[in-house]
Amino acid sequence: xxxxxxxxxxxxVPEGENLVLNCSFTDSAIYNLQWxxxxxxxxxxxxxLIQSSxxxxxxxxxxxxxxxSSGRSTLYIAASQPGDxxxxxxxxxxxxxxxxxxxxxxxxxxxxx
Amino acid sequence: xxGVTQTPRYLIKTRGQQVTLSCSPISGHRSVSWYQQTPGQGxxxxxxxxxxxxxxxxxxxxxxxxxxxxxxxxxxxVSTLELGxxxxxxxxxxxxxxxxxxxxxxxxxxxxVL
Numbered sequence: 001x002x003x004x005x006x007x008x009x010x011x012x013v014p015e016g017e018n019l020v021l022n023c024s025f026t027d028s029a030i031y032n033l034q035w036x037x038x039x040x041x042x043x044x045x046x047x048x049l050i051q052s053s054x055x056x057x058x059x060x061x062x063x064x065x066x067x068x069s070s071g072r073s074t075l076y077i078a079a080s081q082p083g084d085x086x087x088x089x090x091x092x093x094x095x096x097x098x099x100x101x102x103x104x105x106x107x108x109x110x111x112x113x
Numbered sequence: 114x115x116g117v118t119q120t121p122r123y124l125i126k127t128r129g130q131q132v133t134l135s136c137s138p139i140s141g142h143r144s145v146s147w148y149q150q151t152p153g154q155g156x157x158x159x160x161x162x163x164x165x166x167x168x169x170x171x172x173x174x175x176x177x178x179x180x181x182x183x184x185x186x187x188x189x190x191v192s193t194l195e196l197g198x199x200x201x202x203x204x205x206x207x208x209x210x211x212x213x214x215x216x217x218x219x220x221x222x223x224x225x226v227l
Contacts, residue, residue, distance in 0.1 A: 100169065
């Protein structure tokens, strides 16, 4: 059974810092991996989608990497801003792609102004 | 383009009742997936529908069911509600099947079972 772990569970940093969020998964046979953010009381917003054949994806100040063999992904946020404060969730779709996403518990990020 | 909409946004029910939640995907999207989010278990996959057919199902009891209509709108039903069914229910849509596509999530329906 696929399990997804996110470390740290919570993180508080001053504005302007670069930071890395970590995600690990137990079964390397994944179809793709997605990073989401969730704001309080709201649904999920997709940030980046990495297919299993890809190593990384970039969008603005965000960069996500994928290392399938080691079962790891990182989300790099450059020049953090208070508006980046949210819970960040990592989710993998199992190999074959037919099943739903398996989510980690998330990293609760606070950017101090 | 309007995002994914879910109705109602909040719901209070008592044990033993049943409930129906609705999800309208982004216009043109044909796939709808449902997820349950609780503080203890996090986000868990319920099921996915594509072109009115259930493609796959998560590990939930038969009390949880769903369907999709020809206009891609989807409903999920929970019968014989239990206290543990209290959760945020999220639906997500994608253009084609959810496999390779980015999924767009709605704001969720928060269900409280008393």
